[in-house]
Amino acid sequence: MYRPEIETASRDFMQHLQLELFRNQLKHVYNNSMMYRRKYDAVGLKPEDIKTFDDIKKVPFTTKDDLRISQEENPPFGDVLCVPREEGVRVFQTSGTTGKPVKVLFTFRDWFSVGCEHVAYQANVFEINKSDIAFLPFGYGLFIAWWGWHAGLERMGVTVVPGGAQSSQDRIRNIIAWEATVVLGTPTYILHLGDVARDMGVNLNSDSRVRLVVLAGEPGAQIPSTRAIVEETWGAKCYDAIGASEMPVSFGFECLHKKGTHLIESMFLPEVVEPDGEGYVEPGEQGELVMTNLCMETMPLIRYRLRDLVSLTYEKCECGRTFARMNGGVLGRVDDMINYAGVNIYPSAIENVVRSVKAFSSEFQIVVPKQGSSEKLTIKVEPASENVSPHGLGKAIQDIKETVKLNIGITPEIEISKIGSLPRYELKARRTIRKE
Numbered sequence: 048m049y050r051p052e053i054e055t056a057s058r059d060f061m062q063h064l065q066l067e068l069f070r071n072q073l074k075h076v077y078n079n080s081m082m083y084r085r086k087y088d089a090v091g092l093k094p095e096d097i098k099t100f101d102d103i104k105k106v107p108f109t110t111k112d113d114l115r116i117s118q119e120e121n122p123p124f125g126d127v128l129c130v131p132r133e134e135g136v137r138v139f140q141t142s143g144t145t146g147k148p149v150k151v152l153f154t155f156r157d158w159f160s161v162g163c164e165h166v167a168y169q170a171n172v173f174e175i176n177k178s179d180i181a182f183l184p185f186g187y188g189l190f191i192a193w194w195g196w197h198a199g200l201e202r203m204g205v206t207v208v209p210g211g212a213q214s215s216q217d218r219i220r221n222i223i224a225w226e227a228t229v230v231l232g233t234p235t236y237i238l239h240l241g242d243v244a245r246d247m248g249v250n251l252n253s254d255s256r257v258r259l260v261v262l263a264g265e266p267g268a269q270i271p272s273t274r275a276i277v278e279e280t281w282g283a284k285c286y287d288a289i290g291a292s293e294m295p296v297s298f299g300f301e302c303l304h305k306k307g308t309h310l311i312e313s314m315f316l317p318e319v320v321e322p323d324g325e326g327y328v329e330p331g332e333q334g335e336l337v338m339t340n341l342c343m344e345t346m347p348l349i350r351y352r353l354r355d356l357v358s359l360t361y362e363k364c365e366c367g368r369t370f371a372r373m374n375g376g377v378l379g380r381v382d383d384m385i386n387y388a389g390v391n392i393y394p395s396a397i398e399n400v401v402r403s404v405k406a407f408s409s410e411f412q413i414v415v416p417k418q419g420s421s422e423k424l425t426i427k428v429e430p431a432s433e434n435v436s437p438h439g440l441g442k443a444i445q446d447i448k449e450t451v452k453l454n455i456g457i458t459p460e461i462e463i464s465k466i467g468s469l470p471r472y473e474l475k476a477r478r479t480i481r482k483e
């Protein structure tokens with residue numbers, strides 16, 4: 048462990064630490080950010096009102112809309128900033144998949160000290176050290192993606208090969224040529240790289256030195272069938288990590304026991320509430336993840352609604368850590384939930400079924416019919432290769448239908464697409480299409 052005394056601390060100790068950090072952070076945002084001051088004044092809340100751990104729930108949630116409005120009215124960074132803009136050394140913006148992107152700023156301290164500390168917690172778990180060479184295949188643009196890991200790994204003395212501005216084929220060639228041992232990416236893109244390597248006649252298992260693949264950005268690493276494909280294709284161990292542009296840089300990681308995503312509770316305060324509601328859900332139940340960034344200074348978000356669906360447990364893990372865990376990682380996005388025929392369906396559940404059928408490639412698309420129409424929900428899939436026989440394909444279609452019926456409770460239509468015709472993604476995939 049990176050900080051054993053913190054990672055195995057008692058719940059009492061952890062709550063005491065979190066309360067202290069929360070109170071300090073609340074004072075900081077109230078005194079330095081007009082957005083927070085307005086928000087809290089509107090409900091008559093003063094930082095000193097928060098005296099106990101239980102009082103934290105009196106503090107209003109922060110939402111992405113708060114940030115958008117703040118930045119629209121006071122461009123470019125908004126009055127959410129708690130430090131003068133001049134103190135910033137690095138910017139990013141959110142991916143903008145759900146509306147106008149939100150801009151994010153970091154001071155030197157937040158970027159090189161706090162953010163790198165997040166990475167150190169995780170890199171230690173995976174035993175990443177100076178002997179490793181990390182390859183980061185992503186766009187190196189305004190989206191934070193693996194930038195934080197880039198900085199954190201360098202800071203630890205790990206050799207980093209920037210994998211930006213290259214075709215997927217070039218990335219495969221570079222992973223081999225630079226003798227990379229660690230590769231980081233979204234599940235979607237790592238699977239795609241595996242397909243590209245196969246088409247190039249490259250066997251990543253024997254031709255590369257990759258020993259570890261770290262995934263983040265989408266549910267995936269903890270979907271058993273997806274993890275199995277990645278580990279088999281790459282001949283490497285595969286683990287999950289998590290971060291978000293607004294909740295930077297990386298707030299959780301899977302341990303070697305693969306029993307969910309540990310949250311770095313000494314630096315973040317996680318809570319789970321009813322999706323779109325206010326009340327807490329019980330540990331072990333599904334709800335929306337609400338996080339407070341306890342340590343950053345530039346624009347720390349307080350009780351921020353991340354829109355991720357999770358189920359949290361506080362039971363001590365087999366690894367000895369007492370850091371809370373998200374069972375199965377991020378289960379889906381609150382906004383991605385499909386309501387069809389009276390059943391709530393998460394795309395990740397369909398992903399697990401599709402990827403457990405060998406006759407199909409790992410790509411798929413879910414087409415959701417208009418509400419009230421008589422059409423069926425359709426799952427589009429591709430054959431894994433030209434070698435799959437019509438008989439094999441027919442049997443695989445039957446398999447998917449039956450497993451979806453059994454596990455999810457609906458009978459979908461299965462549509463076969465041409466090999467390679469479904470869209471591939473470098474960052475976050477958008478596999479659900481809703482008919483208007």
Ligand SMILES: [Zn+2]
Nearest residue numbers: 302364366368
């Ligand atoms: Zn653990």
